[in-house]
Amino acid sequence: MPTQLEELVEFLHSPQPAVVSIALDNLVGYSQGSHQSVFAYNNYESVTDLKKLAQESGKVTVSQSVTILANLCTDTKVRDLIVEDADFLKFLVGSIIRLTNMSTDLMCILLTNLAKNDHITKVFDFDLEHTPEQAKVFKSTKAMDCLMDCFVKGFDRTLNRYASFDYLAYFFADISRFTRGREYFITEQSYDEVVPISKLLVFTEKYDSKIRREGVASTIKNSLFDASKHAELVNNAKINLLPYILLPIAGPEEIDEDDMFDLPEELQLLPSDKKREPLKGLICIHLESLLLLCTTREMREYLRGKATYALVREVHKVHMEDDNIVDLCDRLVQMLMRDEANEDEQKVEEVDMEEDDSDDDAIVEVL
Structure with missing residues (x-):
């Protein structure tokens, strides 16, 4: 019974x-x-x-x-039963981009939780049919492009007054753990000729939304696991990645003038009330992104030329009581201050890092 x-x-x-x-x-x-x-x-x-x-x-x-x-979704069996149902998954994404949907943010949480499963990459295969109203907003029918547009354009509730789309940040962080996800974020898309990661960078300092900052920071980090793309990400003026990693960890401290004007322009002469990222875990993610950029000698030289060491030194001073931050700063200093005069120009330094599996791996529960 x-x-x-x-x-x-x-x-x-x-x-x-x-x-x-x-x-x-x-x-x-x-x-x-x-x-x-x-x-x-x-x-x-x-x-x-x-x-x-x-x-x-x-x-x-x-x-x-x-x-x-x-x-x-804390039950992996349930996750599998949901995400392996392609029709339901396509319905879920289609509902999120329906701009009158009053349950959009809840659906974003569900989509985020489903992204722990490898089958989530099916999202990249979905083509969506748009209403005339949606066609005015979304220039692509590809599901992933539409989700990106919702996240970027909808943060102030102008797309859907019932939704902030914030939890898509965690979805992006999770899906960027997969090769197909990483490739999407660092590849120019034909529908708007923009590299998706460049659309997310502005949210690294959105201090009124921990969710957006956290998800975007992890997406950046996961997108850096392909070292062959690093030069493009930092040198392409349309992306200009480095300042968006450095700005969140920069504070109001005065840096020597010799170093000040070597920093990226966006970090020179910061105001005295400049806020540093308040969450230590997020500072660690940005430091890990810098470590990933240190994978090749070319990028180490680039970071040296941008006075990255001077900024890391200040982070170390401010957070000397935090073992995780101190350890990451020490590793960065070792990479940036090493003597490479006698090393092979093409030698690649192995950086002991793994795709982020902390905050973006957590199931979001709805209370």
Whole structure:
């Protein structure tokens, strides 16, 4: 005999909308913690029900169904059942770019949680059909391009007054862990002739949104695992990557004049009230990005010429009590101050780094 909770789960596919509504109302609270296991009843039939309900027209039904699915993503079996359903995944992305959708931010959280699964790269294969109104906003029908446009253009709720699209930052961070994701962010796209990573850089100092800063910082870091692209990312004036890594870790400290004017122009003569990134974990991510740029001698020389050492030295002084920051600063100093006079010009330094697997690996739960 099923338990009372299992009976509630069974009610999710009732033909009576009122019964389904009561079931959803009661089950949202059980989608977190130890009670989650009830959704596995009858071979996870509830996941199929919830995916169908997420495609209904009622706002409450949709938001509750998506909330439950997002929370259940802590269960890898549930994640697989959702993300391997290409039709539902395409529906989810299509709904996020529907600019009147009142559940968009919840759907962004669900999409982010699904990005822990390798099958998420199917997003790159989706072509979407636009309404006349959407066609005015989105110049590409490719799903990933549309998600980028939502994130960049929709941060101030001018695209969709119900959505900030902030959680797409975590989605980008996760999908950039995959080769196909990294290639997307560092490759010029034909529809607008822009390299996607360049659209995200401005958000590294968006201090009113931890989510955006955190996700974008991790996306930058993950996009740097292909050393052959480093020169293009820092030398191409349309991308100009380095200042956006250095600015968040720069504070109001005075730097010697000899070093000051070697810094990228964006970091010269910073105001006395310049804010440094307040989250130590994010400072670490930016320092790790600099370490990745140190992979080749060409880039080490470039960083030296841009007075990166002087800035890292100041970060070290300010955060001497933080072991992680001190360790990363020390490693950077060793790379930047090394004597390379007798080394092979083409020698590549192995940098012991892995794709970010901390914050962008965490499942986002909806309370």
